[in-house]
Amino acid sequence: xNKIQEHLLxxxxxxxxxxxxxxxxxxxxxxxxxxxxxxxxYSILKQVQTVMPxxxxxRENMVFVSGxxxxxxxxxxxxxxxxxxxxGRAAAIASGLKMSxxxxxxxxxxxxxxxxxxxxxxxxxxxxxxxxxxxxxxxxQIYGLTKGQYSPTSEQGKITKSTPMGSPDFPFNPAALAxxxxxxxxxxxxxxxxxxxxxxxxxxxxxxxxxxxxxYQNCNVFNDGAFFTFTEKETKGNTALFVExxxxxxxxxxxxxxxxxxxxxxxxxxxxxEFSASDCWIHDDKDFFKASLLARFFDDVTHTTDGxxxxxxxxxxxxxxxxxxxxxxQQQVDSQMEAKGFxxxxxxxxxxxxxxxx
Amino acid sequence: xxxxxxxxxxxxxTIRFAGDSGDxxxxxxxxxxxxxxxxxxxxxxxPDFPAEIRAPIGTVAGVSGFQIHFGSKAIYNPGxxxxxxxxxxxxxLKANLAYLKKGGVIIANISGFDPKNLRLAKIAEGxxxxxxxxxxxxxVYEIDISRINKECLKDSGLSTKEIDRSKNMFVLGLLFWMYxxxxxxxxxxxxxxxxxxxxxxxxxxxxxxxxWNYGETTEVFENQYVVEPASMKPGNYRNxxxxxxLTLGVIAASVKSKLPIFLGTYPIxxxxxxxxxxxxxxxxxxxxxxxxxxxxxxxxxxxASYGGSLALTTSSGPGIALKTEAIGLAIMMELPLVVINxxxxxxxxxxxxxTEQADLMQAYYGRNGEAPIPIFAPATSSDCFNIAFEACRxxxxxxxxxxxxxxxxxxxxxxxxxxxxxxDLPDIKIEFAKAxxxxxxxxxxxxxxxxxxxxxPGTKGLEHRIGGIEKEDITGNISxxxxxxxxxxxxxxxxxxxxxDYIPLQQIDTGKETGKVLVLGWGGTxxxxxxxxxxLIKEGHDVSFSHLRFLNPFPKNLGAILSNYDKVIIPxxxxxxxxxxxxxxxxxxxxxYNKVQGLPFTSIEIKxxxxxxxxx
Numbered sequence: 001x002n003k004i005q006e007h008l009l010x011x012x013x014x015x016x017x018x019x020x021x022x023x024x025x026x027x028x029x030x031x032x033x034x035x036x037x038x039x040x041x042y043s044i045l046k047q048v049q050t051v052m053p054x055x056x057x058x059r060e061n062m063v064f065v066s067g068x069x070x071x072x073x074x075x076x077x078x079x080x081x082x083x084x085x086x087x088g089r090a091a092a093i094a095s096g097l098k099m100s101x102x103x104x105x106x107x108x109x110x111x112x113x114x115x116x117x118x119x120x121x122x123x124x125x126x127x128x129x130x131x132x133x134x135x136x137x138x139x140x141q142i143y144g145l146t147k148g149q150y151s152p153t154s155e156q157g158k159i160t161k162s163t164p165m166g167s168p169d170f171p172f173n174p175a176a177l178a179x180x181x182x183x184x185x186x187x188x189x190x191x192x193x194x195x196x197x198x199x200x201x202x203x204x205x206x207x208x209x210x211x212x213x214x215x216y217q218n219c220n221v222f223n224d225g226a227f228f229t230f231t232e233k234e235t236k237g238n239t240a241l242f243v244e245x246x247x248x249x250x251x252x253x254x255x256x257x258x259x260x261x262x263x264x265x266x267x268x269x270x271x272x273x274e275f276s277a278s279d280c281w282i283h284d285d286k287d288f289f290k291a292s293l294l295a296r297f298f299d300d301v302t303h304t305t306d307g308x309x310x311x312x313x314x315x316x317x318x319x320x321x322x323x324x325x326x327x328x329x330q331q332q333v334d335s336q337m338e339a340k341g342f343x344x345x346x347x348x349x350x351x352x353x354x355x356x357x358x
Numbered sequence: 359x360x361x362x363x364x365x366x367x368x369x370x371x372t373i374r375f376a377g378d379s380g381d382x383x384x385x386x387x388x389x390x391x392x393x394x395x396x397x398x399x400x401x402x403x404x405p406d407f408p409a410e411i412r413a414p415i416g417t418v419a420g421v422s423g424f425q426i427h428f429g430s431k432a433i434y435n436p437g438x439x440x441x442x443x444x445x446x447x448x449x450x451l452k453a454n455l456a457y458l459k460k461g462g463v464i465i466a467n468i469s470g471f472d473p474k475n476l477r478l479a480k481i482a483e484g485x486x487x488x489x490x491x492x493x494x495x496x497x498v499y500e501i502d503i504s505r506i507n508k509e510c511l512k513d514s515g516l517s518t519k520e521i522d523r524s525k526n527m528f529v530l531g532l533l534f535w536m537y538x539x540x541x542x543x544x545x546x547x548x549x550x551x552x553x554x555x556x557x558x559x560x561x562x563x564x565x566x567x568x569x570w571n572y573g574e575t576t577e578v579f580e581n582q583y584v585v586e587p588a589s590m591k592p593g594n595y596r597n598x599x600x601x602x603x604l605t606l607g608v609i610a611a612s613v614k615s616k617l618p619i620f621l622g623t624y625p626i627x628x629x630x631x632x633x634x635x636x637x638x639x640x641x642x643x644x645x646x647x648x649x650x651x652x653x654x655x656x657x658x659x660x661x662a663s664y665g666g667s668l669a670l671t672t673s674s675g676p677g678i679a680l681k682t683e684a685i686g687l688a689i690m691m692e693l694p695l696v697v698i699n700x701x702x703x704x705x706x707x708x709x710x711x712x713t714e715q716a717d718l719m720q721a722y723y724g725r726n727g728e729a730p731i732p733i734f735a736p737a738t739s740s741d742c743f744n745i746a747f748e749a750c751r752x753x754x755x756x757x758x759x760x761x762x763x764x765x766x767x768x769x770x771x772x773x774x775x776x777x778x779x780x781x782d783l784p785d786i787k788i789e790f791a792k793a794x795x796x797x798x799x800x801x802x803x804x805x806x807x808x809x810x811x812x813x814x815p816g817t818k819g820l821e822h823r824i825g826g827i828e829k830e831d832i833t834g835n836i837s838x839x840x841x842x843x844x845x846x847x848x849x850x851x852x853x854x855x856x857x858x859d860y861i862p863l864q865q866i867d868t869g870k871e872t873g874k875v876l877v878l879g880w881g882g883t884x885x886x887x888x889x890x891x892x893x894l895i896k897e898g899h900d901v902s903f904s905h906l907r908f909l910n911p912f913p914k915n916l917g918a919i920l921s922n923y924d925k926v927i928i929p930x931x932x933x934x935x936x937x938x939x940x941x942x943x944x945x946x947x948x949x950x951y952n953k954v955q956g957l958p959f960t961s962i963e964i965k966x967x968x969x970x971x972x973x974x
Contacts, residue, residue, distance in 0.1 A: 003617050004667070007790045007792075031823075059821055060819070064823075068826075085660075092653065095647075096622050096669075098661075099620065100618070100620045101667075103816065121651060122653075125654070333640045337640070343609070345613045345642075346779060349779070350596065351777075353597070355398060355596075357587075357595060
C-alpha cells in the first residue's frame with residue numbers, strides 16, 4: 001500500500017459512521033464573492049451548489065480546478081478542494097490529478113478565453129482522451145477580467161476595446177469543436193434557465209468521461225445581452241430549441257419543427273396541417289451523425305441551402321461511451337503489478353550486467 | 359578463443375568509433391563498453407551523434423561517433439583524443455581525424471572510400487584521404503569490411519540491406535580481439551536482442567566471429583593489447599548512462615517515500631529516454647503521461663502533486679522555457695515537483711544533441727516575479743542517481759519544486775557505477791496533513807523547514823483552495839495586501855535558503871584546503887576538470903578542485919572555501935553564468951573560462967588555463 005492509500009484508509013476509518021446529509025449550504029465557502037453584481041456567474045454558482053448534494057459524493061472527494069478569467073474564481077466559492085491555476089492550463093492540471101487520483105470527482109471551470117483561446121490545445125486533448133472530468137465552460141463571448149476585449153466566441157465584426165473597427169476573427173462554435181475533438185458528452189445550457197441548467201449538470205455528472213457543458217453566461221458589464229435572444233421571452237421561442245431524447249425537434253411553442261430532408265435540416269410550419277410533430281426529427285443524443293448536424297445549428301446561415309437561420313439547440317446534444325484515459329492507464333499499472341509483483345528496487349539497481357570488485 | 363600474437367600491456371586506451379548514422383556505431387560502442395565494464399576496467403564514454411535520425415548517407419553531417427576511454431587506472435573523462443579511430447567511410451575520417459592522437463591507429467573500411475563516398479564527403483577531386491603521405495603520422499589499417507561482411511553472409515538468405523547492417527559486428531569482433539575483451543556477455547546480449555529473428559542473430563554472431571578471427575589469423579595486426587582491470591573500491595558495479603541513473607534515482611525515491619511516481623512530459627532530445635525508461639517500470643506503480651505539449655506535461659504533474667504523487671516533469675532548454683509559467687505556479691502553490699532539464703546547446707532549438715551548461719541562469723532567474731527554486735546538478739553520469747534521489751527528497755520534505763540540471767554529455771555518457779543496495783538508501787519521511795477537529799485548517803501554516811502542509815483531496819476537514827494569486831500568510835486566502843506580499847516573497851526565499859541546512863557541506867575534491875588556485879566547477883564538467891587538476895598536482899603545481907552539485911542554495915561553507923585561495927577559476931560550457939552568481943554572492947573576482955561549442959572541455963585546455971593563471 002502506498003502512502004496515499006494508507007492516508008485515505010486512515011481518514012476513512014476516522015469518519016466511519018459519519019453519515020451527515022449535505023445541503024447546498026454545505027458547499028458555500030467562507031470567501032467573499034467578487035464577481036460584478038448582476039453577473040451570470042452567480043446563477044451558475046447557485047445551480048452547482050444546488051445539485052451538489054444530489055450527487056452522493058463527499059465534499060472532500062470533490063476538486064474544482066479552474067484556469068484564469070472571471071469564471072475561474074469559481075473554486076474559491078465552493079467548500080470543496082480547489083485549485084485556481086494559470087491561464088488555459090486547467091484542463092491539463094485536472095487531467096494529471098485525475099490520472100493520478102481516479103477516485104476524485106473533478107470539476108473543471110473555465111471560460112471561452114481560457115478554454116478556447118489560450119487553452120485550446122488542452123481543451124481538445126482533454127476531450128479526445130475522455131478523462132472522467134466535468135468541464136463547465138462559461139461562455140460570455142468576451143474577455144471580462146481584462147476588461148472587454150473580444151474572445152474566440154465573439155461574433156465577427158464585434159466592436160471592442162481591442163477591435164475598434166470590428167473583430168476580423170471568425171468565431172468558434174464550441175459544440176462543433178467538441179464534436180470534432182471526439183468529445184463523448186456535449187451539452188449547452190443557459191445562466192437564465194436554472195432548472196434546465198440543473199438537469200444538464202446532473203446528466204453531465206452521471207456521464208462517465210469528459211462531460212462538456214457550454215453555459216451561456218451574461219456579462220452585464222462588457223457584453224450585456226449577448227444571449228438575450230435565447231433567454232428573453234420576446235425572442236427565445238423562435239431562437240432556442242430545447243432538445244430531449246426521444247422527443248421531436250419542435251420550437252416556437254410547438255408551432256415550428258425541424259425535419260431532416262436528406263442531409264439538410266429544414267424548418268417546417270406545424271400549424272398548417274402539412275406536418276405534425278411526429279414528422280419531425282426525433283432527438284437521439286447517441287446518434288453521432290445527427291448530433292454532428294445538431295451541433296452545427298449556429299448563427300452561420302451559409303450552411304443551409306436556402307439561408308434559413310436555424311434555432312440554437314440547448315440540452316444534451318451528444319453522448320457516447322468510450323473508455324476513459326485514466327482507467328486504461330490504471331489497468332496498465334495494475335496488470336503489470338499483478339504480472340510482475342510490485343517492483344524490486346534491488347533488481348533494477350543491479351541491472352542485467354553487473355560485477356563485483358573485491 | 360586462444361591467441362598467439364604479441365601481447366602489450368596498457369594503462370589506458372581511448373577508442374573512437376565513427377561511421378554513418380546508419381552504420382550502428384552507437385550500438386558497437388555500447389557493446390564494447392559493456393564488455394569493458396564487465397572486464398573490470400574503469401571507463402567513461404561520449405556518444406557524439408547528429409540531430410537528424412538519418413542525415414544524408416555518406417555526408418559529414420551524418421557522421422555518428424562514440425568514444426570510450428578505459429583503463430586499469432581511474433578514468434574520469436572520455437578522453438580528449440583517441441588512440442584508435444575506426445572509420446566506416448570517408449566522411450567519418452574527415453570529421454574525426456582531428457580527435458586522433460599523433461601516432462594513433464586508423465582502422466578504415468575502404469569500401470566507404472569509393473568515389474561515391476568521397477563525393478558525398480565533399481573531398482576534392484583526385485584527393486585520396488587515405489593517402490599514406492597525408493596520414494604519415496598515423497598507423498593505417500585498410501580493411502574491406504563491407505566485402506568481407508558480404509562474403510561471410512552470402513549464404514545467409516538475408517537481403518543485401520540486412521547483410522550490410524551487420525558490418526558493425528565485424529568492427530566489434532576485431533576490436534574485441536585487439537583489446538582482449540570477454541565475449542560471453544556480448545554474445546548473450548546479441549542473442550537476447552535478436553531472439554525473435556534467428557537468421558539475423560546467426561548473421562550477427564558469424565560476422566562478430568569473423569571480425570575476431572580476422573585479427574587472430576591474418577597477421578595484419580602485430581599486437582594485441584591487455585588492459586588489466588582497474589583497482590576500484592570494493593563493491594558491486596554496473597555500467598550506467600546518466601539518463602538511466604536519473605530514472606533509477608527517482609524510482610528509488612518513490613520506493614523510499616512510498617509515493618507513486620507521476621511523470622508528465624513531452625518528448626524532447628536529449629531527455630526522452632527518461633520517459634522511455636520510466637514507462638518500462640509500471641509495476642513500481644509509476645504512471646507516465648506523454649502530454650500534448652510541454653506545458654501540459656508540467657501542468658499534469660502539478661495536478662498529480664496536488665493529489666499526493668511524487669510528480670516529475672522532464673525536458674530540455676526550449677521545453678523548460680515553455681514550462682516557465684507553470685514552475686511559477688508550483689512555487690506559489692508550494693507543491694513538490696521535480697523539474698528535470700537535460701541541457702543542450704541553445705538558444706532556441708540550438709544544438710539538440712550537443713552538450714552545454716547554458717541554462718543555469720534560466721533555472722535561477724527565468725521566471726516572472728521573485729521565484730526562487732532549489733537547483734541541483736549531477737557531476738557524473740552515475741551521480742545522476744544521487745542527485746535525482748536528493749531532488750525528490752528535498753521537493754517532498756520542503757514542499758517546493760526543485761530543478762535538476764543535467765546535460766546531454768552526462769545523459770548519454772556512461773561509466774561504471776558502484777550501485778547501492780536498496781537498504782543503504784534512507785527512507786524519505788513525509789506525512790500528509792490530517793484534520794484537527796479543534797482548529798481550522800491553515801494551508802499556509804509552516805513548519806521548521808518553512809514547508810506548508812501537504813493536504814491532499816480525500817481528507818475530510820481539509821477542504822481548501824489554492825492558486826496562483828498571492829496568498830495570505832497562514833490562511834492561504836487571496837491577498838493583495840502590500841505588506842503581506844513582501845512577507846510572502848521573503849518567506850518563499852527563506853524557505854529555499856533554509857534547504858542549505860539539509861544538504862551536504864561543500865568539499866575540496868582534489869588538492870589542498872588553501873592555496874594559490876581553486877578550480878570551481880559544476881555539473882557535467884567534473885571528470886575533465888578533475889583529470890586536469892590531478893595532472894597538474896602530479897606535476898607539482900599548487901592547485902585545488904571543488905565541484906558544486908548544489909547550486910541553489912549553495913552549501914553553507916562555500917564562501918569560506920572560496921576565501922582560502924588567491925584565485926578562483928570557474929570553467930563553464932557557457933559564456934559565464936555560475937561565475938556571475940558567485941561574484942554577486944561572495945564579492946570575489948572569480949575568473950571565468952568559457953567554451954560554447956556544444957562540446958565538452960578537453961583536459962589539455964583546462965590545464966593550459968590553470969597554468970596561465972598559476973604563472974600570472
